[in-house]
Amino acid sequence: MSKSKDKNKPTSDAVPKAVVSRLSLYLRELQRLQRDGVVTTSSTQLGQLLGFTDAQVRKDLAHFGHFGYPGVGYRCSELVSAVKQIIGTDHTWPVVLAGVGNLGRALLGHRGFSHQGFDIVSAVDSDPDKYGKTLDGIEIRPISELPEIVLQYDVRLAIIAAPASAAQEVAERIVSAGICGILNFAPITLHLPPEVAVSSVDLAIEMEQLSFAMTNLRPPNELLSEEKPSDG
Amino acid sequence: MSKSKDKNKPTSDAVPKAVVSRLSLYLRELQRLQRDGVVTTSSTQLGQLLGFTDAQVRKDLAHFGHFGYPGVGYRCSELVSAVKQIIGTDHTWPVVLAGVGNLGRALLGHRGFSHQGFDIVSAVDSDPDKYGKTLDGIEIRPISELPEIVLQYDVRLAIIAAPASAAQEVAERIVSAGICGILNFAPITLHLPPEVAVSSVDLAIEMEQLSFAMTNLRPPNELLSEEKPSDG
DNA sequence: TAGATTGTTAATCGATTAACAATC
DNA sequence: TAGATTGTTAATCGATTAACAATC
Known part of the structure; x- marks a missing residue:
């Protein structure tokens, strides 16, 4: 049963950790689109909303099945259901x-x-x-x-x-x-x-991630022009 | 000023995101060691405590300077100060x-x-x-x-x-x-x-990360022995 | 049909790990 | 000195992106 015609991929333990957390972001965004009345979306749109490439969105979803329609995109409601089922929130956890x-x-x-x-x-x-x-x-x-x-x-x-x-x-x-x-x-x-x-x-x-960003990635303006002559 | 004797590493914009979050984990663990009265630690010990390889600990820290003593390890108090300064929590942020x-x-x-x-x-x-x-x-x-x-x-x-x-x-x-x-x-x-x-x-x-793990990585025991004959 | 967008393969990129000379 | 551990380079591994045939 299930999808065991592939080489020797053991069902789904090959799903990278990062993919799963993006899956949650897709779900959140899809639900928002749904609330806004959007019926169909695309890997490009989802990617733009979340700051990912379209290729990444498609690849991530492809880990779990074929949810899209070539030439059309993804139907929000279908994809929401599919992702919920993958994540396991198609039911409520006590x-x-x-x-x-x-x-x-x-x-x-x-x-x-x-x-x-x-x-x-x-x-x-x-x-x-x-x-x-x-x-x-x-x-x-x-x-x-x-x-x-x-x-x-x-x-x-x-x-x-x-x-x-x-x-x-x-x-x-x-x-x-x-x-x-x-x-x-x-x-x-x-x-x-x-x-x-x-x-x-x-x-x-x-908070420390922010502190680091402030301290290292955001020099207090004097340094900006001094330390980095240009960038080419 | 600062450490600009290296090739052309532009101060620190080459620091991967993941390194920074591990930096926070090192700090947290080092402070706990300190509280426990530990004076000196090593990349191996820190790695074991946090689930990383020793090589990763050394590499992460090496992004920012030479904080260790070959043959000895790292002095907790020194490393705490250094990491705080890197992160930017050597002072308090309002x-x-x-x-x-x-x-x-x-x-x-x-x-x-x-x-x-x-x-x-x-x-x-x-x-x-x-x-x-x-x-x-x-x-x-x-x-x-x-x-x-x-x-x-x-x-x-x-x-x-x-x-x-x-x-x-x-x-x-x-x-x-x-x-x-x-x-x-x-x-x-x-x-x-x-x-x-x-x-x-x-x-x-x-929570969804946990739900996914429960749903996908924790088959209800029947499947465990069926799908994966052994592993060698 | 022409246009759009998927799923997937191959190419690129980056991050982790192993190994080891240098150091204490 | 012998033993331990660093910092770093090269090798490995994995993840992201680009490209494109297949599809609607």
């Missing part, structure tokens, strides 16, 4: 949130999430004072109940919004409970078995 | 926050930020009901006052935590006010002049 501090509460409040394929169904914390309290309709439970929560809601994804000092241990408990995908907001590198998927967002690191 | 909703408030509360080189000095919003109110010691001001804020605090970086519908316009006003680095949390692609540095964090996109 998610557990670990850590209900500043950031955790913001994530709970931000339920716009749910119609994008993710729904926070439960929250845990290690502070007993918080147990039993309800935030945005979600009861905060002890972290020790993670195994039951996972079973109860068939959860496979977790978000860690715990402080750095607790994050590794929290991650291990999450994995022990049977979860195999983690979005980590704590500013540490998690050390987990390779079969666990981890995405990380570190605020400081994002 | 930052303006645009949008004080759920996420914006969390960012304001999360002031751990400041000793990592970034300090939110002002916040703006487009909701008049919020003007004049104070959150975590920061007064919320009208977005129209951005130009004055930029001058007042010498701000060069902004964080956008506005809703998607407002983000492009907010970004344009931010750029008009003279800011040239933006961390964007809104789920849209900002279209701005190329000299403006933009980092983006989209929660949905991060």
Whole structure:
């Protein structure tokens, strides 16, 4: 079954990491086009909107099948469905949130999430004072109940919004409970078995990219004309 | 001045994007080692901690100078200082926050930020009901006052935590006010002049990476033994 | 048909890794 | 000195782009 007539490409483990994140960008852009009433688009248009070449857009999509019509382009609604299915957000994932501090509460409040394929169904914390309290309709439970929560809601994804000092241990408990995908907001590198998927967002690191750009790519104007005589 | 004895490498515009984000990871890890009392480290150790090869660590650092001692390794404190200087966080950047909703408030509360080189000095919003109110010691001001804020605090970086519908316009006003680095949390692609540095964090996109991994890289166990007979 | 745009192959480009002389 | 580890060059690997036949 599936597409196994190719040489020895094992279904899809040959998909580069970068392709997957662009896939999400295509989806976001396609949905925006849809909202604007656009019915058909092209690799050229998508590329321009996102800053990629048309060739890259076609190549990326071609990893997963033939979604376009030569001479016509891509139908937005069809491509949205296809990409959602590839990404796995053609259904909603129940998610557990670990850590209900500043950031955790913001994530709970931000339920716009749910119609994008993710729904926070439960929250845990290690502070007993918080147990039993309800935030945005979600009861905060002890972290020790993670195994039951996972079973109860068939959860496979977790978000860690715990402080750095607790994050590794929290991650291990999450994995022990049977979860195999983690979005980590704590500013540490998690050390987990390779079969666990981890995405990380570190605020400081994002800001540092900007700081670097300011410092190195944006000389304070005096240097601009001095250091680089011209460029040819 | 600076290091201009090399061939014709124009200071640093040849630094690949990926190198810069690893630089931030090195810094984070080095600071953790320091806290743990480690004085000296090596490319091998750093690589293992972060999941890179030793060669990559050395090559990344070599983009910026000679920071190591052959036969010895790198002194953590020296390398921390050097990397901070390269990144530009050897001093603190004043930052303006645009949008004080759920996420914006969390960012304001999360002031751990400041000793990592970034300090939110002002916040703006487009909701008049919020003007004049104070959150975590920061007064919320009208977005129209951005130009004055930029001058007042010498701000060069902004964080956008506005809703998607407002983000492009907010970004344009931010750029008009003279800011040239933006961390964007809104789920849209900002279209701005190329000299403006933009980092983006989209929660949905991060989660989608996990969803893809669950869906495609983690077959429900039946397929595991069927499709791939062995591997030798 | 003429014009447009796909999917794909081959060519280019860039980034990672391996290997090793130089150094402490 | 022997052992360790750097900085760097050359070899490998992978990803992006250009080009074009096939298609509508």
